[in-house]
Amino acid sequence: MRAIPEALQAVQGRPxxxxxxxxxxxxxxxxxxxxxxxxxxxxxxxxHGHDAGLCADGALVRARVDENGYLQVARIxxxxxxxxxxxxxxxxxxxxxxxxxxxxPTSSEVHILWVxxxxxxxxxTRSTDGGVTWSTPAQILSEPSGSRITALAGVFRGQSPYExxxxxxxxxxxxxxxxxxxxxxxxxxxxxxxxxxxxGPRYSFNGLDVxxxxxxxxVAAGRDSASPYLPRLWTLAYGDGWEYxxxxxxxxxxxxxxxxxQFQFAAPAWCAGDAVRLSYLERWDGANxxxxxxxxxxxxxxxxxxxxxxxxxxxGYAPAADAALCLCWDASAGRLYRIGHDRAWCAVQETxxxxxxxxxxAYTYNEMPxxxxxxxxxxxxxxxxxxxGQDDSPYAALRPGAELRLARGAWAAGAPYYADLPAGxxxxxxxxxxxxxxxxxxxxxxxxxVLRGWRAGRLFSWxxxxxxxxxxxxxxxxxxxxxxxxxxxxxxxxxRTPRFVVPAGQDGATALRRLMxxxxxxxxxxxxxxxxxxxxxxxxxxxxxxxxxxxxxLEGALVRGAxxxxxxxxxxxxxxxxxxxxxxxxxxGTRRRxxxxxxxxxxxxxxxAAGGMLRRAGLEGPxxxxxxxxxxxxxxxxxxxxxxxxxxRRQVRVVGIQERCDMRRRGIYEQRLSVVALSDDEPGGGV
Amino acid sequence: MMAWGVxxxxxxxxxxxxxxxxxSRPAYLRDVVVSRGIPASELVVGRRAAVWxxxxxxxxxxxxxxx
Numbered sequence: 001m002r003a004i005p006e007a008l009q010a011v012q013g014r015p016x017x018x019x020x021x022x023x024x025x026x027x028x029x030x031x032x033x034x035x036x037x038x039x040x041x042x043x044x045x046x047x048h049g050h051d052a053g054l055c056a057d058g059a060l061v062r063a064r065v066d067e068n069g070y071l072q073v074a075r076i077x078x079x080x081x082x083x084x085x086x087x088x089x090x091x092x093x094x095x096x097x098x099x100x101x102x103x104x105p106t107s108s109e110v111h112i113l114w115v116x117x118x119x120x121x122x123x124x125t126r127s128t129d130g131g132v133t134w135s136t137p138a139q140i141l142s143e144p145s146g147s148r149i150t151a152l153a154g155v156f157r158g159q160s161p162y163e164x165x166x167x168x169x170x171x172x173x174x175x176x177x178x179x180x181x182x183x184x185x186x187x188x189x190x191x192x193x194x195x196x197x198x199x200g201p202r203y204s205f206n207g208l209d210v211x212x213x214x215x216x217x218x219v220a221a222g223r224d225s226a227s228p229y230l231p232r233l234w235t236l237a238y239g240d241g242w243e244y245x246x247x248x249x250x251x252x253x254x255x256x257x258x259x260x261x262q263f264q265f266a267a268p269a270w271c272a273g274d275a276v277r278l279s280y281l282e283r284w285d286g287a288n289x290x291x292x293x294x295x296x297x298x299x300x301x302x303x304x305x306x307x308x309x310x311x312x313x314x315x316g317y318a319p320a321a322d323a324a325l326c327l328c329w330d331a332s333a334g335r336l337y338r339i340g341h342d343r344a345w346c347a348v349q350e351t352x353x354x355x356x357x358x359x360x361x362a363y364t365y366n367e368m369p370x371x372x373x374x375x376x377x378x379x380x381x382x383x384x385x386x387x388x389g390q391d392d393s394p395y396a397a398l399r400p401g402a403e404l405r406l407a408r409g410a411w412a413a414g415a416p417y418y419a420d421l422p423a424g425x426x427x428x429x430x431x432x433x434x435x436x437x438x439x440x441x442x443x444x445x446x447x448x449x450v451l452r453g454w455r456a457g458r459l460f461s462w463x464x465x466x467x468x469x470x471x472x473x474x475x476x477x478x479x480x481x482x483x484x485x486x487x488x489x490x491x492x493x494x495x496r497t498p499r500f501v502v503p504a505g506q507d508g509a510t511a512l513r514r515l516m517x518x519x520x521x522x523x524x525x526x527x528x529x530x531x532x533x534x535x536x537x538x539x540x541x542x543x544x545x546x547x548x549x550x551x552x553x554l555e556g557a558l559v560r561g562a563x564x565x566x567x568x569x570x571x572x573x574x575x576x577x578x579x580x581x582x583x584x585x586x587x588x589g590t591r592r593r594x595x596x597x598x599x600x601x602x603x604x605x606x607x608x609a610a611g612g613m614l615r616r617a618g619l620e621g622p623x624x625x626x627x628x629x630x631x632x633x634x635x636x637x638x639x640x641x642x643x644x645x646x647x648x649r650r651q652v653r654v655v656g657i658q659e660r661c662d663m664r665r666r667g668i669y670e671q672r673l674s675v676v677a678l679s680d681d682e683p684g685g686g687v
Numbered sequence: 688m689m690a691w692g693v694x695x696x697x698x699x700x701x702x703x704x705x706x707x708x709x710x711s712r713p714a715y716l717r718d719v720v721v722s723r724g725i726p727a728s729e730l731v732v733g734r735r736a737a738v739w740x741x742x743x744x745x746x747x748x749x750x751x752x753x754x
Binding site (some may be wrong): 258459499503599 | 688690695705707708710711712713714715716717718740741742743744745746747748
């Protein structure tokens with residue numbers, strides 16, 4: 001049951017209510033902003049290493065290594081102004097390794113570090129005026145002869161603009177896996193001595209970036225330690241006392257892996273803004289070779305070391321060499337910059353949605369266990385919506401891919417009150433004209449639809465060490481959804497560890513159904529960004545309908561029918577569990593559901609699986625229905641305490657929701673709920 | 688479900704294999720159990736392979752055939 005305002009609670013189910021509808025359109029998906037990029041700059045710089053950072057005054061400082069081996073810098077005072085890009089100024093000689101620009105959001109301190117021309121030394125310059133003037137370049141360290149520095153990245157530590165950490169990758173110079181990561185600290189105006197990584201070396205590191213979020217989080221591209229040294233994109237932490245002890249290295253975690261040395265990852269860069277966003281290049285060196293920049297977004301509550309990233313989304317940047325797509329976030333202006341070696345883009349985060357509630361003529365909402373959607377009819381008599389979705393229109397945000405949030409409720413005591421329906425993603429706009437009217441029909445799909453639209457671009461495989469809940473979370477993260485228990489999931493969600501495989505090309509909805517096929521848990525959407533799983537044995541809160549003072553049931557049908565199974569038996573290797581309903585067997589004869597699941601490791605697990613499946617079979621039996629005025633807080637799987645005309649009471653569970661509202665015809669504002677009667681021996685079942 | 692690919696690596700001591708599935712970006716399906724009906728001499732890297740994958744992930748993938 002979704003919480004609704006008290007004022008709505010008070011009038012729920014009453015006749016003659018005046019509907020209140022609010023319709024918002026957002027450029028986001030499940031709460032994650034989807035930037036609408038505008039080109040800022042298109043130059044002709046050659047594809048070499050570069051970096052950028054934003055200063056406290058909003059100026060952008062860039063550094064690049066040019067084709068002649070010079071480090072060039074540029075300060076762009078107002079980066080949102082295309083005319084200010086990009087006044088390069090030569091600073092020093094440099095090796096062809098991407099430099100590091102280190103800025104602080106509250107300070108005019110800027111540091112630039114780069115690799116010197118002998119390939120094994122790091123040089124440094126500092127500005128105290130936001131990149132207007134620079135100190136004389138100096139060397140901060142030099143590695144032994146024969147070694148080579150292949151990547152570097154730096155970041156200020158926490159709130160301090162005076163303490164920074166520089167990380168770099170060092171190739172010892174020999175054959176095989178001999179590359180390590182090292183770190184050196186700058187504090188009190190001077191540089192310390194570098195300390196090396198405590199894990200086994202890798203074959204190579206070819207790109208590095210770092211963020212500070214309590215600990216130092218690095219993203220690194222390179223090749224692994226064992227022959228044939230396969231390409232990897234890793235994350236790892238260098239502890240600063242938050243999750244990891246200060247000064248300790250955490251192990252590398254694979255974010256992407258390739259089993260061909262011809263398919264590599266390069267030039268990673270990440271940035272913490274409205275969310276943590278990551279860019280990197282995918283590089284194919286075989287026939288029809290290409291480089292393609294990809295963007296991913298970390299789910300809001302996830303750790304940087306987790307796999308909870310959205311699927312890699314190709315963006316329009318395909319450099320001729322491994323030049324990064326840098327990301328910079330201007331928090332005060334809500335601007336995100338995407339900066340390539342010769343291109344730059346900007347997107348401004350919306351703070352207000354496009355509000356279309358005044359134009360809503362009618363809507364229908366449909367939510368079933370296998371999916372649903374929302375169709376909204378908008379008034380377009382003035383033609384204002386005819387350009388919806390076009391860049392120069394005030395209704396540009398209304399386009400396929402936008403998030404649609406419809407809140408509905410009623411007027412009470414002269415004021416409108418609303419309760420949200422779950423978010424949907426716009427899939428189609430339909431301009432309809434008939435009998436002198438002009439309407440815009442907006443169609444949106446729910447989370448199942450979004451998941452159906454996603455297909456695995458590569459093989460996903462879990463090795464039998466991860467729980468079903470965490471596999472589901474990895475899977476749903478691909479489209480930006482979180483996965484969590486709704487009160488309590490079944491024990492199997494946290495104890496069953498399958499060898500789960502999603503082949504390339506399979507859609508997400510099919511994969512999730514496969515994962516959950518032998519589990520009793522019920523799924524529903526919290527309406528914002530999380531899919532919830534729930535043990536069907538756990539009863540949610542109930543509405544009371546049909547009785548005195550309760551929302552009236554306008555029509556209804558209670559169906560008592562046979563479930564598709566009345567005996568469930570689950571087996572693992574040498575383990576067995578079953579559950580049965582003797583009364584149902586007496587009536588219908590035995591209706592079995594029999595399955596083998598080698599991931600069931602104990603009789604207790606098998607028994608839980610069988611019992612849960614039996615309860616689920618009951619919910620998937622023949623459904624009755626109720627027609628009533630909207631219960632604004634009702635959700636899938638809620639239990640209704642239904643008082644029938646003869647005064648008897650019966651508990652039913654909601655297994656489908658349809659709602660429609662039509663402002664044109666007074667009185668059409670109702671719900672039709674599909675309901676399944678709880679069996680007599682369920683808690684609160686027969687009354 | 689069935690999947691097709693190319694045998695990428697074989698471990699004869701555990702009788703398991705890695706298979707590069709068709710249609711996927713380079714990523715191997717690892718620790719695939721090899722049917723004991725397939726002689727070791729036939730497990731030649733580069734040969735085509737058929738793998739059975741348990742829908743719900745209860746069992747490890749099984750290499751059924753090479754050709």
